[in-house]
Amino acid sequence: MEEIKYTQDSIVIKTSIVLPPDTNNIGTMFGGKLMAYIDDVAAISAMRHARSSVVTASTDSVDFLHPIHEGNAVCLEAFVTYTGRTSMEVIVKVVAENLRSGERDLCAISFLTFVAIDDNGKPTPVPRLVPQTEMEKSLYESAKGRAEVRKRRRFETQSIAEVFGTDLPWKK
Numbered sequence: 748m749e750e751i752k753y754t755q756d757s758i759v760i761k762t763s764i765v766l767p768p769d770t771n772n773i774g775t776m777f778g779g780k781l782m783a784y785i786d787d788v789a790a791i792s793a794m795r796h797a798r799s800s801v802v803t804a805s806t807d808s809v810d811f812l813h814p815i816h817e818g819n820a821v822c823l824e825a826f827v828t829y830t831g832r833t834s835m836e837v838i839v840k841v842v843a844e845n846l847r848s849g850e851r852d853l854c855a856i857s858f859l860t861f862v863a864i865d866d867n868g869k870p871t872p873v874p875r876l877v878p879q880t881e882m883e884k885s886l887y888e889s890a891k892g893r894a895e896v897r898k899r900r901r902f903e904t905q906s907i908a909e910v911f912g913t914d915l916p917w918k919k
Contacts, residue, residue, distance in 0.1 A: 749874075749875060750874040750875070751868060751874055751875045751876070751877050752796055752874040752875070752876060752877070753876070753877055753878075753879055754826050754827060754828070754876065754878060754879065754880075754883045755826075755879075756795060756796060756798040756825070757792045757793070757795045757807040757825075757826045757827040757837075758792070758825070758826045759789075759791045759792045759823075759825045759826070760779045760788075760823070760824050760825075761784065761787070761788045761821065761822070761823045762820055762821070762822045762823075763767065763784070763821055764818070764819070764820055764821075765815055765816065765817050765819050765820070765843075765847075766816060766817065767817060769817070770816075770817045770848045771779070774816055774817045775814040775815060775816055775817070776814070776816075776817075776819075776821065778809070779826075781809070781811075781815065781821070781841065781854075781855065781888040782806075782809055784821070784823055784839070784841075785806075785809065785823065785825075785839045785855070785857050785859070786803060786859065788804065788823045788824075788825040788839055789825050789839050789857075789861070790803065790836040790857040791805075791825070791884060792825040792837045793827065793837055793861035794829055794862070795829055796827045796830070796835055796873060796874065796876070797835065797861075797863035797871075797873040797874070799863045799864065799865065799871055799873075800863070800864050800865075800866075801835075801860065801861040801862065801864065802862050802864055803859060803860075803861055803865050804834060804860040804861060804862050805859065805860040805897050805901070806857065806858075806859045806860075807857055807858040807859065807867055807893065807896075807897070808857070809857045810855060810856070811854065811855055812852075812853055812854055812855055812856075813843065813853065814843075814852045814854070815843040815854050816843070816845075818842060818845075818846065818847075819843045819845055819846065819853070820842065820843070820844045820846055821841065821842070821843050821844075821903075822841070822842045822843075823839055823840070823841050823842075824827040824839070824840045824842075825837055825838065825839045825840075826838060827876055828858070828876075828878075828883070828886040828887060828890055829876060829886070829887050829890030829891075829894075830873050830874070830875055830876040831860050831873075832870075832872055832873070833863050833870035833871060833872055833873060834847065834860055834861065834862050834863075834870075834873070835857070835860070835861050835862075835863070835876075836858055836860050836890050836894070837858070837860075837871055837892065838855055838856065838857070838858055838860050838886060839855075839856070839857045839859065840853070840855075840860075841853070841856070841857075842854060858893055860894075860897065873915045874913055891918070
């Protein structure tokens with residue numbers, strides 16, 4: 748019997764306060780720090796869905812829509828939006844909250860792809876996702892288009908990698 752799961756089974760929410768070590772010289776959160784948070788919550792979401800270890804296969808672009816300032820709370824929400832045989836697409840929404848005023852800003856949205864792996868490091872099947880709400884259905888139906896974009900981008904990246912090669916730059 749095929750195992751199925753629902754979006755709500757994979758929801759992960761992480762909230763942190765942005766402290767001085769998390770910020771750059773103008774008092775906004777480092778993009779790399781935020782990207783680490785994004786990968787972390789997305790991986791937990793994928794692991795909840797698959798109930799196995801996962802590896803990050805791809806991170807779509809992270810567009811920083813609004814700065815996150817020191818002293819803000821940053822809240823990341825993640826859930827699985829689509830499943831293949833061994834892969835899962837996860838969306839992460841990032842919201843900053845000014846804890847004094849209560850003002851909230853949508854700061855980033857990102858899609859990541861994970862592959863479930865077994866104890867031998869080989870891809871392993873994941874439960875099929877059954878979207879329920881209109882938003883979940885919309886994300887599910889649009890996932891194939893995002894997958895095609897990823898596939899083209901991966902091909903282009905592989906072509907560029909062949910040009911670069913692995914030679915040390917100072918020995919050319």
